[in-house]
Amino acid sequence: xxxxxxxxxxxxxxxxxxxxxxxxxxxxxxxxxxxxxVLASIGYLVLYPLVYMVSFSIRPYSDYIDPAIYWIPxxxxxxxxxxxxxxxxxxxxxxxxxxxxxxxxFIEVIxxxxxxxxxxxxxxxxxxxxTVLLFAMIILPEQMIIIPKMINYSNLxxxxxxxxxxxxxxxxIKISILxxxxxxxxxxxxxxxLKAGIIIFIYMQFYKGLPKELEEAAWIDGANLTQTYxxxxxxxxxxxxxxxIILSVIWHWNDYYLAVMYTSKAESMPIAxxxxxxxxxxxxxxxxxxxxxxxxxxxxxxxxxxxxxxMYIILQRKFVQSIDRVGITG
Amino acid sequence: MKKKKxxxxxxxxxxxxxxxxxxxxxxxxxFFIYPLxxxxxxxxxxxxxxxxxxxxxxxxxxxxxxxxxxxxDFTNRLMASILNFLYTFPAVLILSxxxxxxxxxxxxxxxxFRALYFLPVIIASGVVYSVLLGSQNLDTIQTDSSIRxxxxxxxxxxxxxxxxxxxxxxxxxxLSTIMDITWKCGIQIILFISGMQSIPPALYEAAKVEGTTKxxxxxLITFPMMxxxxxxxxxxxxxxxxxxxxxKVMKQAYKFMELQSYGQSSVMLWSYFLIIGAMxxxxxxxxxRIFAKKxx
Numbered sequence: 189x190x191x192x193x194x195x196x197x198x199x200x201x202x203x204x205x206x207x208x209x210x211x212x213x214x215x216x217x218x219x220x221x222x223x224x225x226v227l228a229s230i231g232y233l234v235l236y237p238l239v240y241m242v243s244f245s246i247r248p249y250s251d252y253i254d255p256a257i258y259w260i261p262x263x264x265x266x267x268x269x270x271x272x273x274x275x276x277x278x279x280x281x282x283x284x285x286x287x288x289x290x291x292x293x294f295i296e297v298i299x300x301x302x303x304x305x306x307x308x309x310x311x312x313x314x315x316x317x318x319t320v321l322l323f324a325m326i327i328l329p330e331q332m333i334i335i336p337k338m339i340n341y342s343n344l345x346x347x348x349x350x351x352x353x354x355x356x357x358x359x360x361i362k363i364s365i366l367x368x369x370x371x372x373x374x375x376x377x378x379x380x381x382l383k384a385g386i387i388i389f390i391y392m393q394f395y396k397g398l399p400k401e402l403e404e405a406a407w408i409d410g411a412n413l414t415q416t417y418x419x420x421x422x423x424x425x426x427x428x429x430x431x432x433i434i435l436s437v438i439w440h441w442n443d444y445y446l447a448v449m450y451t452s453k454a455e456s457m458p459i460a461x462x463x464x465x466x467x468x469x470x471x472x473x474x475x476x477x478x479x480x481x482x483x484x485x486x487x488x489x490x491x492x493x494x495x496x497x498x499m500y501i502i503l504q505r506k507f508v509q510s511i512d513r514v515g516i517t518g
Numbered sequence: 519m520k521k522k523k524x525x526x527x528x529x530x531x532x533x534x535x536x537x538x539x540x541x542x543x544x545x546x547x548x549f550f551i552y553p554l555x556x557x558x559x560x561x562x563x564x565x566x567x568x569x570x571x572x573x574x575x576x577x578x579x580x581x582x583x584x585x586x587x588x589x590x591d592f593t594n595r596l597m598a599s600i601l602n603f604l605y606t607f608p609a610v611l612i613l614s615x616x617x618x619x620x621x622x623x624x625x626x627x628x629x630x631f632r633a634l635y636f637l638p639v640i641i642a643s644g645v646v647y648s649v650l651l652g653s654q655n656l657d658t659i660q661t662d663s664s665i666r667x668x669x670x671x672x673x674x675x676x677x678x679x680x681x682x683x684x685x686x687x688x689x690x691x692x693l694s695t696i697m698d699i700t701w702k703c704g705i706q707i708i709l710f711i712s713g714m715q716s717i718p719p720a721l722y723e724a725a726k727v728e729g730t731t732k733x734x735x736x737x738l739i740t741f742p743m744m745x746x747x748x749x750x751x752x753x754x755x756x757x758x759x760x761x762x763x764x765x766k767v768m769k770q771a772y773k774f775m776e777l778q779s780y781g782q783s784s785v786m787l788w789s790y791f792l793i794i795g796a797m798x799x800x801x802x803x804x805x806x807r808i809f810a811k812k813x814x
Binding site for chain 1: 549567633712772
């Protein structure tokens with residue numbers, strides 16, 4: 189017996205498909221809406237201080253006392269910036285920040301990468317102890333060792349060498365690296381700079397995730413350490429490199445605690461220290477409180493934050509959006 | 519040359535390992551271990567700073583006695599800090615993971631939102647946060663959020679759900695401190711995004727061909743590939759919460775440091791960080807036990 193299979197009409201099928209399509213579109217639309225609502229509502233919290241800073245740093249005194257103005261001022265003026273300039277002296281202090289902090293950030297990015305490569309790729313005696321020390325470096329705060337460190341720096345004695353020469357030759361050499369760039373560069377050069385532990389850890393997690401096969405092939409072909417590091421591992425770590433550069437530069441740029449310990453002279457202070465001390469230094473030039481005080485602080489903070497924001501936008505376009513893991517096929 | 523070959527590739531690799539870390543070991547000894555030992559010595563001494571050095575006077579366990587038994591504040595602060603850590607930690611982890619997933623998907627204005635969510639990294643990790651909070655008007659943010667929670671009465675809404683009190687209190691505390699938590703999420707989001715982007719897209723393509731749903735895709739590809747990043751973020755978040763400037767123990771230790779009694783501040787910091795260190799190592803050990811065998 190033949191059974192007739194009845195198909196629905198063509199029109200009915202199309203209309204059903206359309207319904208399904210509408211449903212899907214509706215769900216997708218709702219999901220997108222939810223996404224934007226979440227992003228925007230948390231984004232509002234985050235954006236608030238920036239809008240506040242911009243708004244308060246461009247308005248003159250008359251607009252502060254005008255109750256009709258909330259966000260957008262009626263007049264523009266640069267009085268806040270010029271007040272901030274009086275106490276902070278932007279150009280020299282930004283130059284200090286670049287020379288001391290940013291340079292040592294880049295040194296740190298390079299040295300920590302080498303250390304992490306060694307820790308992640310090779311087995312050697314003493315690695316267990318070094319791992320424990322790495323975790324100690326990550327967990328223990330800078331406040332714990334800052335005083336002995338400062339004393340070290342004010343009378344630098346590298347493994348007792350200077351004391352030894354002083355004893356042998358009867359000289360009296362004392363080297364103080366406080367107020368100079370070396371207080372920032374030296375620790376970075378030895379891979380123990382600002383938050384170096386966490387940076388090494390980021391690199392290590394990444395290098396452990398890279399497949400070993402490429403390097404094994406290189407070992408067999410007779411490549412040495414520098415060759416495998418420079419030609420294989422480094423080129424395939426563009427993602428982590430971008431992350432680490434961003435983090436390290438920002439941490440160094442923002443760092444105030446170490447900088448205030450290492451620099452005591454006004455001409456060698458980075459901008460972060462000057463901003464932290466603004467409250468009192470504004471009072472010394474006669475701005476006690478009120479609108480000018482707030483405005484000048486906002487202006488200074490804006491000038492302080494802006495370079496980092498620009499750096500992030502540029503770097504994330506360059507690195508983060510075009511990632512390809514070189515030479516690795518899934 | 520011949521000798522090297524005889525010793526095998528493993529020996530050469532061991533050499534290479536030491537070559538990579540040798541300068542770091544020197545740095546560790548000079549800039550980390552030596553100051554650390556000094557701070558341990560401070561714990562048992564009365565300190566009085568002089569020009570260029572710190573004069574020490576041995577006082578046995580007096581500093582410990584002062585901190586734990588004489589000082590009425592310290593033990594309370596210690597408990598408060600640890601409790602604060604216990605509820606902030608999961609909240610930061612979850613919020614930043616969700617935000618990272620959203621920010622990593624493709625949508626219009628992604629660049630703008632990424633730059634936006636990068637602001638906490640710049641502002642909160644540094645001096646700007648405290649400078650701005652020092653100004654009176656910015657305190658309105660805090661009152662703003664509290665007003666909002668008053669309007670919606672989060673406490674009552676959550677209580678009406680009939681959940682156990684512990685859980686509802688937890689949710690309430692998250693909602694009321696969502697502001698602070700958002701400010702702590704910046705770097706975690708960046709780490710998560712960079713972790714997600716290092717997952718080879720070929721995996722997703724293969725999964726699509728096989729016809730997986732988004733849910734399966736998340737649990738079978740994204741999450742296992744993210745375990746390494748997750749461990750990193752777990753460790754970072756713990757350390758970040760503990761060492762933040764508004765931590766109560768850190769504040770008190772800093773105050774004692776300014777009073778130049780380094781011995782007592784060393785005792786505070788060491789006792790605090792021994793507890794924290796135990797917690798961190800316990801959590802990362804558990805993490806390895808649970809996830810590492812499966813996916814790492």
